[in-house]
Amino acid sequence: MSDTLAPAIRAEAIESLLIEKGLITAAAVDEVIERYNDRVGPLNGARVVARAWCDPAFRRALLADATAAVAPFAFEGGQTEKLVVVENTSKLHNVVVCTLCSCYPWAMLGLPPRWYKDPAYRSRIVREPRRVLEEFGVKLSADIEVRVWDSSAEVRYLVLPERPAGTDHASEDELAACVTRDAMIGVERLL
Amino acid sequence: MDGIHDLGGKQGFGAVIRENAEPVFHERWESRVFGMSRLGSGGAARTLDQSRHAIERIDPGAYLTHGYYGRWLGGLENLIVEAGVLDTATITRRAVELGASATDLIAARPSSNPDRIEYEPADPGHRRPLAALPRFGIGDRIRTSPHGVPGHTRLPAYARDRRGMIVSWHAGWVFPDTNAHGHGENPQHLYTVAFEGSELWGGDAEPGVVVHLDLFEPYLEPINE
Numbered sequence: 001m002s003d004t005l006a007p008a009i010r011a012e013a014i015e016s017l018l019i020e021k022g023l024i025t026a027a028a029v030d031e032v033i034e035r036y037n038d039r040v041g042p043l044n045g046a047r048v049v050a051r052a053w054c055d056p057a058f059r060r061a062l063l064a065d066a067t068a069a070v071a072p073f074a075f076e077g078g079q080t081e082k083l084v085v086v087e088n089t090s091k092l093h094n095v096v097v098c099t100l101c102s103c104y105p106w107a108m109l110g111l112p113p114r115w116y117k118d119p120a121y122r123s124r125i126v127r128e129p130r131r132v133l134e135e136f137g138v139k140l141s142a143d144i145e146v147r148v149w150d151s152s153a154e155v156r157y158l159v160l161p162e163r164p165a166g167t168d169h170a171s172e173d174e175l176a177a178c179v180t181r182d183a184m185i186g187v188e189r190l191l
Numbered sequence: 192m193d194g195i196h197d198l199g200g201k202q203g204f205g206a207v208i209r210e211n212a213e214p215v216f217h218e219r220w221e222s223r224v225f226g227m228s229r230l231g232s233g234g235a236a237r238t239l240d241q242s243r244h245a246i247e248r249i250d251p252g253a254y255l256t257h258g259y260y261g262r263w264l265g266g267l268e269n270l271i272v273e274a275g276v277l278d279t280a281t282i283t284r285r286a287v288e289l290g291a292s293a294t295d296l297i298a299a300r301p302s303s304n305p306d307r308i309e310y311e312p313a314d315p316g317h318r319r320p321l322a323a324l325p326r327f328g329i330g331d332r333i334r335t336s337p338h339g340v341p342g343h344t345r346l347p348a349y350a351r352d353r354r355g356m357i358v359s360w361h362a363g364w365v366f367p368d369t370n371a372h373g374h375g376e377n378p379q380h381l382y383t384v385a386f387e388g389s390e391l392w393g394g395d396a397e398p399g400v401v402v403h404l405d406l407f408e409p410y411l412e413p414i415n416e
Contacts, residue, residue: 006296012286013288016289115210130400150405
């Protein structure tokens with residue numbers, strides 16, 4: 001048995017034993033999975049970003065107190081007990097990580113992609129963010145400051161990307177459709 | 192603890208590997224582990240801090256090779272065995288019946304003398320009111336603790352004994368260092384601290400980089416300049 005299959009079998013062993021003990025049900029596990037597969041995802045964050053681009057008062061409120069500003073959306077998913085939104089500008093680029101585990105604003109972005117949780121990203125982005133961002137296709141000139149946010153407590157971070165050029169007449173829904181998960185982590189620019 | 196989980200600044204992991212159109216879960220078992228953990232690990236998980244520390248204590252080799260949900264699986268099994276819900280031999284016997292090999296690398300490393308968490312959370316979530324005033328204000332210069340601790344902590348090794356500046360204050364939060372071990376919620380003031388890249392990495396630092404960490408007051412000492 002290879003090590004890549006070992007966790008699969010061990011997980012099955014534990015689940016079957018917990019079910020036999022009456023401590024969980026398969027249906028309850030299914031329900032959790034369904035919720036995160038279907039109802040929690042980066043669309044939530046994209047709606048918030050698009051609103052901020054269209055509504056200056058909302059943008060100000062979001063940057064001042066994101067937890068309160070997104071509360072009316074009533075997003076599911078958790079991990080946003082305190083949300084902080086950090087804004088990219090022509091002179092400033094923000095990028096988010098959790099070096100100690102893989103903290104991530106689930107209710108805004110869904111569950112994180114694999115690369116966000118892998119050792120390469122977690123180890124490197126605090127030490128050589130410009131090089132990592134360049135590998136992601138984000139080339140930053142030397143006069144742009146890079147701010148890395150290592151989520152080491154229960155505060156969760158979301159990047160407010162710069163609004164792409166040539167979108168002055170786009171609707172809020174059209175704008176939301178062009179906001180990517182990676183832009184809200186800070187490893188992509190939408191310009 | 193100086194565990195494998197504390198990855199910030201480690202070198203040698205190579206390029207960040209991305210994939211297009213990534214599914215939420217790659218394998219069925221990953222979703223089952225996620226579901227079981229979210230349901231409280233069969234009653235064995237009492238706090239998020241305890242669950243995080245259970246992952247930090249898994250086999251370091253498995254931490255790097257079994258992926259994110261492999262880490263969760265190791266943490267889940269640590270908690271289940273330590274709480275006495277199941278024992279390792281029973282789980283292994285069932286795994287072998289299902290096709291596992293007795294020589295498979297098992298991520299879990301349950302403690303023979305586990306912490307007992309005997310209290311319920313004072314409130315939902317992790318914010319807590321604090322009577323004590325914050326020791327630091329915005330703009331204050333601080334130095335972080337120079338040493339690690341044997342158990343759970345949220346001060347990464349790369350930011351020990353470093354000078355930074357307070358840029359935000361988040362009021363009182365449950366203190367992971369005690370809460371993970373059943374030693375109380377012990378709320379502490381939480382701050383966002385900014386560190387210059389050169390303070391963290393010396394001459395190797397890239398220019399124009401500031402790293403921010405959310406750090407609890409006991410990790411910080413004032414700098415009197």
